[in-house]
Amino acid sequence: DQQVKQNSPSLSVQEGRISILNCDYTNSMFDYFLWYKKYPAEGPTFLISISSIKDKNEDGRFTVFLNKSAKHLSLHIVPSQPGDSAVYFCAVMIYNQGGKLIFGQGTELSVKP
Amino acid sequence: DADVTQTPRNRITKTGKRIMLECSQTKGHDRMYWYRQDPGLGLQLIYYSFDVKDINKGEISDGYSVSRQAQAKFSLSLESAIPNQTALYFCATSDQRGPGTGELFFGEGSRLTVL
Numbered sequence: 256d257q258q259v260k261q262n263s264p265s266l267s268v269q270e271g272r273i274s275i276l277n278c279d280y281t282n283s284m285f286d287y288f289l290w291y292k293k294y295p296a297e298g299p300t301f302l303i304s305i306s307s308i309k310d311k312n313e314d315g316r317f318t319v320f321l322n323k324s325a326k327h328l329s330l331h332i333v334p335s336q337p338g339d340s341a342v343y344f345c346a347v348m349i350y351n352q353g354g355k356l357i358f359g360q361g362t363e364l365s366v367k368p
Numbered sequence: 369d370a371d372v373t374q375t376p377r378n379r380i381t382k383t384g385k386r387i388m389l390e391c392s393q394t395k396g397h398d399r400m401y402w403y404r405q406d407p408g409l410g411l412q413l414i415y416y417s418f419d420v421k422d423i424n425k426g427e428i429s430d431g432y433s434v435s436r437q438a439q440a441k442f443s444l445s446l447e448s449a450i451p452n453q454t455a456l457y458f459c460a461t462s463d464q465r466g467p468g469t470g471e472l473f474f475g476e477g478s479r480l481t482v483l
Binding site: 259261264289291296297298299300301304344346355356357358359360361 | 372403408409410411412413416426427458460471472473474475476477
């Protein structure tokens with residue numbers, strides 16, 4: 256049974272608008288959450304993270320929101336740019352267990368000019 | 369040069385053959401990982417190693433083995449490849465010696481096709 260789910264395999268957004276990518280997890284023991292971005296023919300790269308003591312973390316155009324009661328994580332990209340077109344993976348971990356990340360299935364974002 | 373280097377980048381092989389995927393890193397990280405990516409399944413952890421003498425199974429270790437030859441090198445072997453091991457394989461590293469972010473640094477991937 257998958258512990259981390261990204262229920263939208265793909266998302267298409269117009270340039271300049273907001274992109275919202277969603278992620279749900281099942282285990283309340285997870286206390287650290289990350290988003291990775293992957294371009295074709297490249298490995299995933301770290302984008303942004305948040306710990307369970309926060310409900311929001313912002314880095315430029317990227318904001319991650321955490322709703323612990325709902326076990327829900329989201330990534331907002333504002334404004335979206337064509338270069339943001341990529342596959343986005345959410346990942347979760349139990350911080351004291353080190354770097355063992357569990358990844359979602361990924362959402363392919365397409366930002367159209 | 370990439371900090372995490374995987375070889376080969378692409379490999380086509382036949383069922384039953386032994387295959388080794390190699391990973392080397394120049395980041396000086398203690399922790400190394402092997403993941404596989406399948407369409408619709410995301411990234412799944414195969415094996416991980418927190419130091420040279422510490423190797424652990426991940427979610428999907430059956431059919432795979434690993435060797436941590438040095439801090440900088442971590443190899444993944446398929447003793448007898450089968451078609452459902454066709455996938456994109458990623459090596460990753462992390463540094464968790466102090467308060468860490470959980471951030472992994474990935475190689476560019478090795479695409480394996482088993483016919």
